[in-house]
Amino acid sequence: MIARLEENLGAALFNREGRSIRLNDFGHAYLERVNRIFLEIEEGERQLKDMMGKQNQVTSVSIALPHILPFFIVEFMKRNPDVHIKQHSGSASMMKQQLENGEVDFCISMSPIFGEDIEWMTLLNEEIFLSVPPDHYLANRQSIELHEAAHEVYINRPSGYEFRDLTDDFCKQAGFVANTPIELEEAGAILRLVELGLGISFTPQLSLLHQSLPRTVQIPISTPMCRRTIGLAWNKRRYFSEASTEFRNFTIKFFKHIPLTYYNDKNAEGFGDA
Template identity: 70%
Template sequence: MELLQLRYFQVTAQFEHMTKAAEVLRVSQPALSKTISRLEENLGTSLFNREGRQIYLNDFGKIFLQRVNRIIQEIEEGERQIKEMAGLKARSTSVSIALPHILPFFIVEFMKRDPKMHIRQYSASSIGMKKQLENAEVDFCISMDPIYGDEIEWMPLLDEEVFLSVPQDHHLAKRESITLYEAANETFISRTSGYGFRDLTDDFCRQAGFEPYTPIELEEAGAILRLVEMGIGVSFTPQLSLLRQSLPSTVQLPITNPVCRRTIGIAWNRNHYLSPTALDFRKFTIDFFKHIAITYYQK
């Protein structure tokens, strides 16, 4: 069994289509088909069910793909580690982060400490982050929800308060605090369904005994407070979103019941090789959220 066969099988299994897989691998379709056939002959069983030009992984193929993914990932990890040790690879790390408000300050603070560092930043949902870690696509994920998995370790970084933001002329605006049920009849402006923060705030409302009326859902978190400022509705706002710079004219009300907080954490794959550079980045991240982040938002 050859490594080339395994790579060809992995890509073919991904697309379940010979022509598409051949295009990605930049080989002819007959050559790809022949390689897959030799692999199946070596294993003594078919890995795909074939229906014309379309192919589908069978049960044998699905089990074998899990093993192949691990093998190729280990080889890639080894290649990366050797290049890092030999000084052949640029000092870099990769992170998936879902905190658009604090992200620029986070990056700037790190670059102050290590201006020659190369950072690749990605965005994903909590489910997407888990896949990124499992597939070793990134070194770290900074998430608003714990990420669990057999190979994943998650460390809390910051516990922050979540406020109810209202327009300055709102009938609740002069209150020092509220119970969330007092906002049961309000129009909520929220993130779109599927975002971890949306799931969290919907749960807050259910704990308070109501389902929020949410006619406006936005992917851009920064636009939500602008709409609140314009009197379109109210929204939940985490403390890290209340940056001193360019803060819209809204009022943030502490919520006494239920307890409305969220925990930001960092996750990594314990089986994924982390270079000294990546470990430095993790140490910085812990320090940033413990000591530096608070200096950017309005208390």
């Protein structure tokens, strides 16, 4: 079958090495087109089922913000109790592949996702603070230039995490490499160790949504500008059901009203009416 296909196309799609074969440049180019065809067929089936009322109310999202997920899901389900959410996770590169392959409807990521058929919109321009113990000599500062904390001990995410790469770049801009002997995955655990005086850390704004945070002081960083962009991405070629459309509208509204709802300790139901 492969030989007949190559004969019809007039080009070899594979490099043959002994018993194994691997796609060559022609093969990769052709496969990309074929995948698009199959995606269009799948999207056509989704659309027809939705039009006939046979499609369950399901939407899928890949999200890189586990600390915001409980708030996010609870608020969405309050308003859409009949919608089933399939949640995935992954790096920015994995999310791009998930969108291109039609594995998910949306991605909420900490960095822009670009692609020929991918649409990206900014949800939140998030500030990143320097967190120190309450009795730290910097705790009373209204703001700080990051180079002033060059000799501190840092507690951060493990190498390879997007947030770690981002904060390492902040340090590089400030002229130093952070001494990071402790690496943890969970933001709350990092802040707990900061509270105990084992080091200082970078804390993104969304990590401060928790109601019972460890006792730490967040200092704004004046130089360099320490922020990250949270955004929503989707495949423009994908058919959106009513449930998916509602999810997108809700996501935009949720991130728009996060500061009004959670940072000011207002009742969570307030943002639905804001």
